Amino acid sequence: MINKILNFFYLNNCFRFAIYFLKILSFFDNTYKKKISFYNYFKKRKKRYEKQILQILHIPRVFIINFPNDTEKIINQIYNYEKLYKANEFSNDGHLEVYQSEHNLNENPNFNEISENLEKFVNLKLQNFTTYKKLKIDKLWFVITKDSGIIKKHSHFNSDFSGAFYLNVEENNKNNNGLKLYNINENLEIYRYSNNENKFNVEVSKDKTLLIKPRKNDLIIFNSYIEHSVENKNAKIDERISLPFNLVF
Numbered sequence: 001m002i003n004k005i006l007n008f009f010y011l012n013n014c015f016r017f018a019i020y021f022l023k024i025l026s027f028f029d030n031t032y033k034k035k036i037s038f039y040n041y042f043k044k045r046k047k048r049y050e051k052q053i054l055q056i057l058h059i060p061r062v063f064i065i066n067f068p069n070d071t072e073k074i075i076n077q078i079y080n081y082e083k084l085y086k087a088n089e090f091s092n093d094g095h096l097e098v099y100q101s102e103h104n105l106n107e108n109p110n111f112n113e114i115s116e117n118l119e120k121f122v123n124l125k126l127q128n129f130t131t132y133k134k135l136k137i138d139k140l141w142f143v144i145t146k147d148s149g150i151i152k153k154h155s156h157f158n159s160d161f162s163g164a165f166y167l168n169v170e171e172n173n174k175n176n177n178g179l180k181l182y183n184i185n186e187n188l189e190i191y192r193y194s195n196n197e198n199k200f201n202v203e204v205s206k207d208k209t210l211l212i213k214p215r216k217n218d219l220i221i222f223n224s225y226i227e228h229s230v231e232n233k234n235a236k237i238d239e240r241i242s243l244p245f246n247l248v249f
């Protein structure tokens with residue numbers, strides 16, 4: 001019943017009512033509190049969604065796909081970026097030992113090709129989930145994480161899906177480095193693409209967090225509201241390089 005009411009509010013863009021309702025419920029049962037952030041995310045975007053889009057976005061999903069692409073070429077372009085290591089609005093956001101470029105690389109001619117390739121590839125692989133709508137890359141940037149770098153817990157506002165393409169990573173199973181996703185409602189669906197079978201294999205995670213250890217050429221895409229963090233402690237590589245992006249319908 002409670003879920004039906006929440007769903008009704010959600011599918012009718014009444015995120016504020018869902019939040020009030022959960023606040024009242026949490027007087028009686030504190031576990032409802034953790035559901036609030038989901039509706040807050042939609043409320044903060046101040047946008048009216050089509051019902052179909054809300055249905056697509058409802059369940060948190062993460063997609064892990066190998067993306068065959070010339071990573072060396074992109075790494076070269078990153079090291080030749082005219083503003084490399086220059087301060088920008090993302091320099092002081094509290095992350096440690098991390099450099100982020102400006103977020104408009106999708107408009108930079110040197111990154112046009114990879115931006116278009118990523119967009120095409122994402123739409124091809126996710127077509128069964130996005131149904132009739134196409135996703136567009138709205139922001140694209142690169143991140144260079146030093147071997148002790150930390151990206152604190154955050155989520156990406158103003159987009160529907162977010163992702164990262166991994167260009168240089170440490171492939172070591174012994175440490176806890178990688179991309180950590182927070183599974184607040186314990187309903188995260190994990191889709192791993194099998195190149196042999198040409199399809200996704202799915203599992204649902206009930207764990208509070210999910211640590212993904214990306215391999216080179218991995219493309220990881222998830223709902224933008226999913227909070228995540230990154231650690232790169234004592235990595236054997238000097239610089240972990242990724243190309244994150246935001247996607248909008």
Ligand SMILES: [Fe+2]
Pocket residue numbers: 154155156228244
């Ligand atoms: Fe992020």
